[in-house]
Amino acid sequence: MTAVDLPAVPRVLIAEADPWSRDLLKQVLLNVRCDARLDVCADGQHAATLLGEKTYDLILADWELPGVDGLSLLRSVRQKRRSLPFILLSSRNDSASVREALPLAPTAYLTRPLNMESLTQRLQDLLLNEGESVYCEIPPLAPGMTLPAFLERRREVCDGAPLRVDVKTAVQRSLGPEGLDLKQLEDQVHSDPQITAVLIAAANSAGYHGTPVQTLSEALHKLVPGQSMNLILGLALKHNVVLGDPGLVAYAERHWQLSQDSADYARRLARMLELDHQRCYSACILHRLGDLALLRCLEDWRQGGGALDDEAIGESLDAFGAAYGSALRTRWRLPLELRQLIAGIYSLEGGVYSREALVVNLAVQMARLTEHEGLEELAGSKTARLLKIGLPELTRVRKT
DSSP: OOGGGOOSSOEEEEEOSSHHHHHHHHHHHHHHOTTOEEEEESSHHHHHHHHHHOOOSEEEEETTOSSSOHHHHHHHHHHHOTTSOEEEEESOOSHHHHHHHGGGOOSEEEESSOOHHHHHHHHHHHHSOTTOOOOOOOOOOOTTOOHHHHHHHHTTTOOOOOOSSOHHHHHHHHEETTEEOHHHHHHHHTTOHHHHHHHHHHHTSTTOOSSOOOSHHHHHHHSOHHHHHHHHHHHTTSTTSSOOOHHHHHHHHHHHHHHHHHHHHHHHHHHHTTSOHHHHHHHHHHTTHHHHHHHHHHHHHHHTTOOOOHHHHHHHHHHHHHHHHHHHHHHTTOOHHHHHHHHHHHOOOSSOOOHHHHHHHHHHHHHHSOTTSOSHHHHTSHHHHHHTOOHHHHHHHHHO
């Protein structure tokens, strides 16, 4: 495909089994051509069906697709359209695999972890004329749309929270002479609920097996380092990951701070009681994910032309914040054990709760106290009594 025959609006097929890699490819492509007509699928048979029904201008397919693999798709395409741009993605970087693919003339053969800059440049070469850029306007709200109806519709498809961390800076600071320093990267991003949730979800996706991952540290060590870096950088490509409305920013700052304070208290309490402090930290840093995701959707509402004031923000959080959090944790398939621990933050009524659940519940109660409120009442609470800690221990945790 050359500059003279570029379509006005390209149609692109992305065939990738892993949901997080699929989302990353989608975001990189839309960052190059926001107007592209995209079809995405998770298996080769679905991709083959789509290829039989539609005409595409570009295909990105994973060699390791279930069912019909990406190499078979490429072979089928080449029998009909020799010049159709086809980017083959693979975890195979051995010479035998490369020799097997090259006779089928893939436009590019990219091995994982992907080089994001190289992929972006190839997509620009294939989808844009030299010097061209494409601007996509934000669509206005549908006539008569109300804020509650808008938020109800967005709940099951929202893209998560805005970013608290500058991801490009975080990655740059974590790159050393020997590559990506995972400990340094964790130090840079551990306070960001969105990054934490996405990496934990990705580490528990279908491509990874074994014990469920419940902490950021576990996720970083389970994922290939380059994959972690790509997922983090890919988050910066998404729409409204940085809030623009001052009112929304103020609410987000309060929720971020509450998450951080809760997580810090949970870690100290868990260490004192010789419990899993990383898991307790993880639950608390994630417990406001739904409220933050809601604020990001309110930014979409505002940009679409909807009215927004402090009262509307507060009412929306009260009505939808918890539901957004529950929907995200379920849709992203965060481990059940982690979801149950987060649930312990909100309620300890009925049932038998673990000591970790008591810790996170108590930590959030501590974080909600103002600097002028004492710990005496909290020390006498049921949660503190069950953990067998009193005012001296709580005072030490607060001052640490």
